Amino acid sequence: MGEQTIRYMNERGSVTIDSEIREVLDLKDKKALVRLREIQVVKVEDDEIDVEDLPDETCRTISRINNRGIVRIDEEVREVLGINGRKAMLKIGDIEVAKIVDEPLSGVRSSIIPIDIGAFYARTVAEWSQRKDVLLRAHRNIEYPLSRSTAAKIIGTGILIAMVAAVLLSQNGALEALATGDRIEWTSMTIALTFGVIMIIQSLPDRKETVRSLIENSPE
Numbered sequence: 001m002g003e004q005t006i007r008y009m010n011e012r013g014s015v016t017i018d019s020e021i022r023e024v025l026d027l028k029d030k031k032a033l034v035r036l037r038e039i040q041v042v043k044v045e046d047d048e049i050d051v052e053d054l055p056d057e058t059c060r061t062i063s064r065i066n067n068r069g070i071v072r073i074d075e076e077v078r079e080v081l082g083i084n085g086r087k088a089m090l091k092i093g094d095i096e097v098a099k100i101v102d103e104p105l106s107g108v109r110s111s112i113i114p115i116d117i118g119a120f121y122a123r124t125v126a127e128w129s130q131r132k133d134v135l136l137r138a139h140r141n142i143e144y145p146l147s148r149s150t151a152a153k154i155i156g157t158g159i160l161i162a163m164v165a166a167v168l169l170s171q172n173g174a175l176e177a178l179a180t181g182d183r184i185e186w187t188s189m190t191i192a193l194t195f196g197v198i199m200i201i202q203s204l205p206d207r208k209e210t211v212r213s214l215i216e217n218s219p220e
Helices: 019-024 075-081 114-138 148-171 174-179 183-203 207-216
Strands: 003-009 014-016 031-044 059-065 070-072 088-101
Touching (some): 059 114
């Protein structure tokens, strides 16, 4: 479902979406990721700039909207439209909800028991993965969701790496040490897994990279 609107943008790129539109989109008092399509400049609040002199460009982007309805138009989009650092009126051809961002857990209770900490981190990981799913689906240069053949290759490679690692660890006695709860081996394993997770996260596109892909692949 989409809604069209003409909105005022300040020099920092902030745009406020009316509460009536947010109600239609079921975004009243909620945080979300939204897709903005066909963004055009209607007017620039600068006597030295004429809209006719601006680049004849129409952009699309994906951005966060907070519970007060404020959306920030990325700097990359404003540069393409020729209005970076300026106040303007924008025509947003379509606003579409990509993902409702659930409120985080109220906090870990004062007892700090392991189940509380586990629940907190599980919720954090779930939120991160859901947002990455939205960004990957929006990215114009990435095949996502993966085809069956690509997914099979990735899974097969992962299994092969795990098998080789198990053989190597068994040869140097690391598996036995892990089984007995050796702290040094478990610390090393945790560091290695953490490093691997960080590498995976770094390889995935963030929101700015997704925005750039949307700009580069905007319709003529």
